[in-house]
Amino acid sequence: MTFIISLKDKLNRKPLETPHHCQMCLSHQKSTFSDLSNDAKDELSRLKTCVSFRKGQVIIHEGARPQGVYCIHNGKVKLYTMGTEGKEQIIRFITNGELIGYRSLLSDEPISASATALEDTFACYIPKSSFFKVIEENPKFSLKLLKMSCHELGEAGKMITSLAQKNVKERLAEILLILRATFGEDEEGYLNISLTREEIANMVGTATESVIRLISELKKEGYISSKGKRIAVADRGALQQIANIFE
Template identity: 40%
Template sequence: MSLSGIFPIDRWNFTTQSILSILSEEDYQHLIANQSDERYQKGDIIFREGAVPAGIFLIRNGKVKKYKVDQLGKEQIIYVANQGELIGYHAVLSEERYPDSAAAIEDSLISFIPKEDFMDVLHRSPAFTQRLLKALSHEFTVLANSISVIAQRTAPERLAIALIVLREKYKDERSGDEKIVLNVSRTDLANIAGIAQENVIRLLKEFKEEGILETDGRKIWVKDLKLLVKRANYR
């Protein structure tokens, strides 16, 4: 089932997948000419907050969480990046250290692209620069909405929105009428929604009793999207 007409997913989700599509074949080949591929297992760190960036990362396969850690060691997941998306470019563009950390939330194949090649393609392709600026502007809107959720929404509403956004992330992997299965740990789900893990477990049980979703271990699939959107209480 589509979210069209029942939930404004674009206000809660951004993607960099379309950025590379603007490149000519020549510019794309120039971008990836010196790339190196590396496989990451679930939980492996890709980069840490405060590190000096040497380039950007292109997710070939898998999913990556971008997060910050507070003084008590608690994670707040800012964003989940999907196959085909770029990460790490903020620090390269600003010529600053990484403002957050990134880790694989499932086994992933990721290409590292040196910053010199990335910046060179930016200079070669005004269309690429414009598309990147557009993505950054939309990203700011999404992050502002996310901050609003943490500050103003109840725990059930936060969890419902997190599940809606994650469902969209896993949607591309579905084929035909196959159900959309979210394979995510309760810890990561809690850190996305900004609520305690015990509350996530309790609320998932409530949602299950209400016929909204089903679970099997760490796997979750939504049975009634309209009911989940209702739980999100978006107006």
């Protein structure tokens, strides 16, 4: 079964409409599955389930053993672990076309980080049997997964170094740059993601009060601007200097 989708059909579809077939998905080009053959996409589409999540709803919990992966069709998701005293440490964000849960499926271990929708999110749940069949039959896809896994390992290493060696202001500047690179900016130049100060603090790894103080400090210095929860990067170069990031 192969679907031929015209560009017109794709443009006519609302972004949140549930895709019955991976070929029809608007996030398809960004997706990990983009290079797969039509047969492989048929296999993925055959058993998948579309699950919708409300803003703030938990998608997956640390410690569970889901026997499949989630591919985000539309939405923004935070990945975090629970520290002692129930404090969240945000590890990273997931957006359209990215996968959740593939590493625990490959390693046959429980999920190591929880995921919560930051806005109304649609995801496709692909069962283990379809996912593994596609891996076995598509060496290029397996290599892509390996690359993704290695990349995430590298990013985790960078995060450990950042948490261990950088001060809070340096980490905050780095996080703001990461958020800008991941989600981009809206028409007014604000980051295209709405995070509470607590969530930013959970990503930086500090107290909410410190983040509030440092955001107003960066604002006074003219490096960022803010309006309610929204933040805009005004001087990227200066933030890079503060964060000790060299391009």
